[in-house]
Amino acid sequence: MRLALFQPDIPQNVGACIRLSACFGVDLHVIEPTGFRFDDRAMKRAALDYGPLSHMTRHADWEAFQTDRPAGRLVLFTTRGATPLTDFVFQPDDVLLFGKESAGAPDYVHAAADARVVVPLRPQARSLNLSVTAGIALWEGLRQTGGIG
Numbered sequence: 516m517r518l519a520l521f522q523p524d525i526p527q528n529v530g531a532c533i534r535l536s537a538c539f540g541v542d543l544h545v546i547e548p549t550g551f552r553f554d555d556r557a558m559k560r561a562a563l564d565y566g567p568l569s570h571m572t573r574h575a576d577w578e579a580f581q582t583d584r585p586a587g588r589l590v591l592f593t594t595r596g597a598t599p600l601t602d603f604v605f606q607p608d609d610v611l612l613f614g615k616e617s618a619g620a621p622d623y624v625h626a627a628a629d630a631r632v633v634v635p636l637r638p639q640a641r642s643l644n645l646s647v648t649a650g651i652a653l654w655e656g657l658r659q660t661g662g663i664g
């Protein structure tokens with residue numbers, strides 16, 4: 516299981532995903548450009564001292580990610596999702612991809628995905644925070660594939 520963030524805008528969300536990556540032992544891929552300077556103090560604060568425990572790869576853009584990304588299905592988490600998380604069956608080498616905070620993932624990213632998954636919400640709610648979605652998705656993926664504990 517791997518995490519991938521498409522052009523994140525908010526450093527604290529990347530920091531929280533660095534911490535997820537460190538705590539669960541999964542690689543993190545960040546697809547640039549990001550909406551902030553990568554050495555942003557807010558990101559370092561959010562990651563606390565988990566940075567050295569996390570393995571993060573930065574990709575210059577979507578094309579670079581497409582060339583260099585790890586093998587495995589690209590599983591896009593999106594509010595325009597098709598399969599509810601409760602029905603989705605993960606594979607151990609899935610790459611869990613999340614869109615940017617301001618605009619989600621563009622159509623070409625939706626088109627490239629092997630699967631699109633939605634975390635079901637109350638009808639009146641629009642979306643979850645990016646790093647909260649990543650935590651829910653990763654936990655369920657690891658639980659299904661025996662990666663917890």
Ligand SMILES: C[S@@+](CC[C@H](N)C(=O)[O-])C[C@H]1O[C@@H](n2cnc3c(N)ncnc32)[C@H](O)[C@@H]1O
Nearest residue numbers: 592593613614616618619633634642643645648
């Ligand atoms: C704050 S949301 C983006 C909101 C954006 N305005 C949109 O409509 O897509 C940031 C990312 O978190 C993930 N996300 C948030 N809520 C989700 C949900 N209920 N199901 C699946 N993914 C979700 C998606 O990857 C989304 O691109």
